[in-house]
């Protein structure tokens with residue numbers, strides 16, 4: 001009789017026993033954030049004569065996902081030149097222009113020009129300069145809206161914060177911020193900023 005009673009008690013206790021946790025590998029660690037388009041080192045073996053502009057543009061088009069319908073614009077509506085020495089008129093325009101600047105873009109007689117030193121001819125530098133050329137398509141109101149959106153995202157968006165922790169150059173001006181965000185984040189930039197990159201996003 002007592003034995004039956006003990007078995008009933010054991011049965012009832014068993015109902016309340018919590019299942020043993022399954023031994024397992026534990027929660028998966030979150031993947032570490034990284035820049036979608038990290039910086040490429042300069043290649044000092046490239047020369048203005050050996051530079052393959054079409055190949056570098058194709059690399060940029062593919063890696064940054066440039067919309068196919070705008071690739072012709074970026075390749076031919078912009079006057080692109082690989083040069084060892086920048087033309088004199090740039091130094092007349094900007095007396096403090098550094099002759100060792102890797103690349104530069106500007107408008108002359110209604111045409112956008114992109115000049116680049118051979119060592120720096122790579123998809124990332126092209127991406128930075130073409131972001132400036134995309135910026136040239138914005139209205140002043142667009143730019144003002146970009147400044148406001150960027151001002152909050154630079155302290156809150158994980159990828160933008162990562163970018164500035166690695167390379168703070170974009171913090172020197174809103175125009176450079178606009179170019180650096182496209183150059184390093186490409187299509188992975190915050191959704192709120194994509195409207196400010198005509199023909200690129």
Ligand SMILES: [Zn+2]
Nearest residue numbers: 128132176179
């Ligand atoms: Zn720039």
